[in-house]
Amino acid sequence: MILLNGEQSELASGETLAAALERLGVTTEQRGVAVAVDGEVVPRAQWRSLVLSEHARVEVLSAMQGG
Amino acid sequence: MADAMSGRSPVREDAATHNGARAAGVDAAPPATDPLAIAGRTLRSRLVMGTGGFSSLALLADAIAAGGSELVTVALRRIDPAARGSLIDVLDAAGVELLPNTAGCHTARDAVLTARLAREAFATDWVKLEVIGDEDTLMPDAPELLRAAEELVEEGFVVLPYTTDDPVLARRLVDVGCAAVMPLGSPIGSGMGIRNPYNISLIREAVDVPVVLDAGIGTASDATLAMELGCDAVMVASAISRAEDPVRMAAAMRAAVNAGRLARTAGRIPRRLHARASTPDEGLADLA
Numbered sequence: 001m002i003l004l005n006g007e008q009s010e011l012a013s014g015e016t017l018a019a020a021l022e023r024l025g026v027t028t029e030q031r032g033v034a035v036a037v038d039g040e041v042v043p044r045a046q047w048r049s050l051v052l053s054e055h056a057r058v059e060v061l062s063a064m065q066g067g
Numbered sequence: 068m069a070d071a072m073s074g075r076s077p078v079r080e081d082a083a084t085h086n087g088a089r090a091a092g093v094d095a096a097p098p099a100t101d102p103l104a105i106a107g108r109t110l111r112s113r114l115v116m117g118t119g120g121f122s123s124l125a126l127l128a129d130a131i132a133a134g135g136s137e138l139v140t141v142a143l144r145r146i147d148p149a150a151r152g153s154l155i156d157v158l159d160a161a162g163v164e165l166l167p168n169t170a171g172c173h174t175a176r177d178a179v180l181t182a183r184l185a186r187e188a189f190a191t192d193w194v195k196l197e198v199i200g201d202e203d204t205l206m207p208d209a210p211e212l213l214r215a216a217e218e219l220v221e222e223g224f225v226v227l228p229y230t231t232d233d234p235v236l237a238r239r240l241v242d243v244g245c246a247a248v249m250p251l252g253s254p255i256g257s258g259m260g261i262r263n264p265y266n267i268s269l270i271r272e273a274v275d276v277p278v279v280l281d282a283g284i285g286t287a288s289d290a291t292l293a294m295e296l297g298c299d300a301v302m303v304a305s306a307i308s309r310a311e312d313p314v315r316m317a318a319a320m321r322a323a324v325n326a327g328r329l330a331r332t333a334g335r336i337p338r339r340l341h342a343r344a345s346t347p348d349e350g351l352a353d354l355a
Contacts (some may be wrong), residue, residue: 032153036180041184041187061144061145062155063189065141066119
């Protein structure tokens with residue numbers, strides 16, 4: 001089971017990170033977005049190529065108003 | 068005001084002061100202050116604004132315009148697919164630089180990872196480092212903060228740590244390479260102002276990097292006091308965004324920061340227990 005922003009997703013292992021991002025409506029060109037998989041930053045250049053493993057925890061973050 | 072001890076006539080003194088003020092441009096509105104340099108970046112505004120707490124992006128944009136800030140903080144959170152409008156686009160249009168924060172992090176590890184993510188998301192090495200140690204006070208966790216600061220400096224970040232008003236911790240943060248220190252005046256969002264002004268002065272003496280008063284500002288006079296104490300800039304979030312009229316308060320903070328900086332650089336008179344006349348005694352009529 002792949003966790004996407006803390007929620008169980010229908011993603012299967014073997015899918016790419018870009019596919020996961022697509023479920024959130026995020027494109028690989030979108031500004032102000034950062035991704036961590038299993039607690040490690042994934043640089044934008046690897047979003048298309050990174051293949052998710054069966055228990056991957058994917059965090060997709062973006063700018064939020066804050067002090 | 069003419070000095071009673073100078074022996075000069077009050078009329079000439081007033082004229083000289085007036086011309087001097089005009090030459091220095093201090094009667095222009097808004098008053099100009101000297102620019103601030105942090106890690107090689109020059110900022111004309113000494114007001115750093117938080118973007119949190121505004122009820123809409125339009126209100127945020129108006130407040131930034133009124134406050135004149137060139138550097139604003141942003142946070143990083145799980146993306147909300149339903150979010151309307153883009154914060155990044157609004158801040159881009161406002162022409163401000165981004166200062167990502169690590170708000171909500173409680174360990175050095177989380178803060179370092181968040182800073183790395185922010186660098187990826189916002190393409191900036193700058194980070195307002197927050198490592199919170201207590202939910203009631205939101206006070207920094209000093210050992211974790213220092214650890215995170217050291218690691219991030221090693222990774223090439225420009226680190227601006229939110230710290231306590233402890234001059235020793237401030238010095239330790241600068242020793243590990245922080246580009247500025249951001250001591251709190253009082254707890255985040257409390258609006259309690261600067262509870263220990265003497266410590267802020269001590270921090271100003273203790274470090275040779277910019278001091279940015281962070282947290283606790285409630286109203287304009289708090290921001291002025293911070294600048295008068297020698298802070299190089301003031302960070303204001305809730306005091307603007309949660310004011311009844313945020314745009315008006317942003318304008319107030321802009322004027323307050325400028326006033327405080329001008330007063331600091333003008334050199335205030337020393338405090339005296341007893342009065343000292345500003346009107347000369349000489350030439351006093353004998354009316355007995």
